[in-house]
Amino acid sequence: MKVASEVSGNNVIEVKDLVKRFGDFIADDKLTFTVGKGQIFGLLGANGAGKTTAIRMLCGLLKPTSGYIKVAGYDGFTQSDKIKENIGYMSQKFSLYEDLTVWENIRFFGGIYGLWGKQLRERSEELLQNLGMDQHRDTPIADLPLGWKQRLAFSVAQIHKPAVIFLDEPTGGVDPIARKHFWELISKAAYSGTTVVVTTHYMDEAEYCNQIVIMVDGKIVANNTPLELKKEYQAKTMNDVFLRLAQSASRTE
Amino acid sequence: MKRSRFTDFVTKEYKHIWRDPRTLLIVIIMPVLQMLIFGYVVSNEIKNADVVIYDQSNDYLTNRLTQKLNASGYFRTRVLARKASDIGSAFRRGDAKIALVYPPNFAQNIKRLGHVNIQIITDASEPNTASILDSYARAVITSFMGEISGLGFSSSINIETQMLYNKEMKAAFMFVPGTMVLILMLITAMMTSISITKEKELGTMEILLVSPLKPSQIIIGKVLPYVALAFFNSLVILLMGYTVFGLPLRGNLALLLGVVFLFIILALSLGILISTLSKTQQVAMFMSMFALMLPTILLSGFIFPIENMPKVLQWLSLIMPPRWFLSALKTIMIKGQGLWYVWKEILILTGMIVVFLTISVKKFNIRLS
Numbered sequence: 001m002k003v004a005s006e007v008s009g010n011n012v013i014e015v016k017d018l019v020k021r022f023g024d025f026i027a028d029d030k031l032t033f034t035v036g037k038g039q040i041f042g043l044l045g046a047n048g049a050g051k052t053t054a055i056r057m058l059c060g061l062l063k064p065t066s067g068y069i070k071v072a073g074y075d076g077f078t079q080s081d082k083i084k085e086n087i088g089y090m091s092q093k094f095s096l097y098e099d100l101t102v103w104e105n106i107r108f109f110g111g112i113y114g115l116w117g118k119q120l121r122e123r124s125e126e127l128l129q130n131l132g133m134d135q136h137r138d139t140p141i142a143d144l145p146l147g148w149k150q151r152l153a154f155s156v157a158q159i160h161k162p163a164v165i166f167l168d169e170p171t172g173g174v175d176p177i178a179r180k181h182f183w184e185l186i187s188k189a190a191y192s193g194t195t196v197v198v199t200t201h202y203m204d205e206a207e208y209c210n211q212i213v214i215m216v217d218g219k220i221v222a223n224n225t226p227l228e229l230k231k232e233y234q235a236k237t238m239n240d241v242f243l244r245l246a247q248s249a250s251r252t253e
Numbered sequence: 254m255k256r257s258r259f260t261d262f263v264t265k266e267y268k269h270i271w272r273d274p275r276t277l278l279i280v281i282i283m284p285v286l287q288m289l290i291f292g293y294v295v296s297n298e299i300k301n302a303d304v305v306i307y308d309q310s311n312d313y314l315t316n317r318l319t320q321k322l323n324a325s326g327y328f329r330t331r332v333l334a335r336k337a338s339d340i341g342s343a344f345r346r347g348d349a350k351i352a353l354v355y356p357p358n359f360a361q362n363i364k365r366l367g368h369v370n371i372q373i374i375t376d377a378s379e380p381n382t383a384s385i386l387d388s389y390a391r392a393v394i395t396s397f398m399g400e401i402s403g404l405g406f407s408s409s410i411n412i413e414t415q416m417l418y419n420k421e422m423k424a425a426f427m428f429v430p431g432t433m434v435l436i437l438m439l440i441t442a443m444m445t446s447i448s449i450t451k452e453k454e455l456g457t458m459e460i461l462l463v464s465p466l467k468p469s470q471i472i473i474g475k476v477l478p479y480v481a482l483a484f485f486n487s488l489v490i491l492l493m494g495y496t497v498f499g500l501p502l503r504g505n506l507a508l509l510l511g512v513v514f515l516f517i518i519l520a521l522s523l524g525i526l527i528s529t530l531s532k533t534q535q536v537a538m539f540m541s542m543f544a545l546m547l548p549t550i551l552l553s554g555f556i557f558p559i560e561n562m563p564k565v566l567q568w569l570s571l572i573m574p575p576r577w578f579l580s581a582l583k584t585i586m587i588k589g590q591g592l593w594y595v596w597k598e599i600l601i602l603t604g605m606i607v608v609f610l611t612i613s614v615k616k617f618n619i620r621l622s
Contacts, residue, residue, distance in 0.1 A: 085465045099268070114465065
């Protein structure tokens with residue numbers, strides 16, 4: 001595991017005093033953090049803490065109200081199109097098209113991210129080899145086990161080699177062994193230089209992150225490595241840290 | 254590169270359609286099936302049809318004709334009418350669908366004048382049945398004429414047919430445009446609303462929205478295959494109507510197809526609107542069923558003539574898109590009129606498209622923020 005202190009000048013995500021309001025409601029209040037290249041960044045918080053809004057702004061889906069936001073070198077206010085081209089996204093449903101085959105799904109998502117021709121073919125083959133699913137290229141997604149779908153969805157989200165990949169509760173509904181395997185994949189992606197932003201409910205998974213931000217009621221209440229956080233709150237596990245911080249929450253969904 | 258992205262998207266949409274047997278059944282088999290059902294269900298051979306005889310002579314020739322009718326196997330005397338109004342009441346009760354009226358002094362007139370008139374009255378609310386019964390009765394009377402000329406009467410019988418309830422037999426021309434409306438509503442409005450909500454339900458819509466594809470590209474990519482299919486189906490229906498059911502195509506074909514295309518776009522914008530309002534495929538399906546299919550069948554004038562509706566329903570039919578489409582279709586196809594006679598319908602349909610799409614875009618933006 002790499003350590004957050006290694007973060008150098010080449011930040012992939014830079015956010016300063018970022019605010020999102022919906023009418024009178026302040027969903028995100030003055031968020032400030034940076035994420036370095038190749039880091040695994042965990043965004044934790046109870047429901048209604050403002051995680052989803054933050055992720056949507058980072059993905060270029062939602063315009064912030066005020067503040068400064070830069071993702072993969074592009075401005076979140078004016079260049080959301082550019083941001084979209086340089087990020088990958090995987091939701092908790094690991095959504096793929098069930099009636100299309102493995103190969104067709106890979107090709108389709110490659111296509112919408114602007115890959116084509118020889119490049120698309122080569123990248124798709126490479127992805128299939130890395131997954132070890134070569135024999136199942138013509139299998140419809142509906143016939144794959146859940147763990148495989150999850151791994152495929154993760155790879156497909158990276159088909160265009162994005163600078164950042166967003167994982168929204170990526171291990172929901174998967175058994176512990178598959179979860180562990182999946183985290184190995186995440187570490188591998190980070191090691192090869194892709195920045196990973198992940199939200200999760202499983203506190204044991206938070207231990208795998210290089211950097212943790214915990215949100216309560218739209219504000220950031222902690223931003224550090226898991227090790228430092230545990231030290232600071234004199235807790236044995238990340239779960240204890242989280243419980244101590246989240247107890248003060250007044251907002252729920 | 255943009256084009257290739259979009260092409261990929263449309264290709265994917267086609268695959269969804271070809272791989273789902275239910276979808277395939279609806280978009281390919283059903284139009285043809287409905288066309289055949291509407292066309293043929295009522296036109297099977299008829300045997301032992303109940304007939305009302307209003308015999309004002311009751312002589313040996315008319316008795317012989319009645320016997321001949323009963324012996325033909327096609328007819329069975331159900332009511333012997335005493336007065337003309339008995340025919341109408343027999344029709345209203347549903348006792349018979351055809352009546353034969355023999356004039357007074359039948360045998361005498363044949364001998365003296367050399368000709369008589371027989372009147373055939375049919376209940377044309379079921380136009381196919383009515384015309385079949387009419388032709389059967391004519392055949393029997395004609396052969397009866399041959400028989401009596403063999404007996405030495407050189408005379409002729411004039412047959413005069415009167416259609417009750419539907420003088421122009423227009424229902425025969427109704428089911429082709431009507432089927433077209435149903436199919437277009439089903440394929441474009443219902444199928445698009447379901448296929449868009451399906452992506453929402455499965456979470457793939459989220460992935461698409463995060464991708465560099467623009468929301469407009471996503472929506473157009475999703476609906477394009479359905480536009481093509483709906484247009485193809487319209488052509489099949491028109492062709493079948495023309496070849497199998499003898500529907501006239503009197504007006505300008507380009508204008509006709511233009512109006513069809515306009516209605517496809519309208520049905521599509523309705524489908525998009527429904528998809529922005531519903532979260533699951535089931536909701537989308539029920540909304541399409543109740544908000545689109547039933548009014549289409551009941552209030553568009555497809556099955557029940559608008560003129561016979563209560564005033565309130567007549568007003569309601571004014572906001573039903575199929576009503577205007579049907580009206581334009583009939584004006585062009587059957588009456589053979591040009592643009593000058595359908596500009597009002599075209600304007601109304603276009604206005605409806607603008608309204609539905611505006612609401613959809615508003616709804617879509619609200620959901621995004």
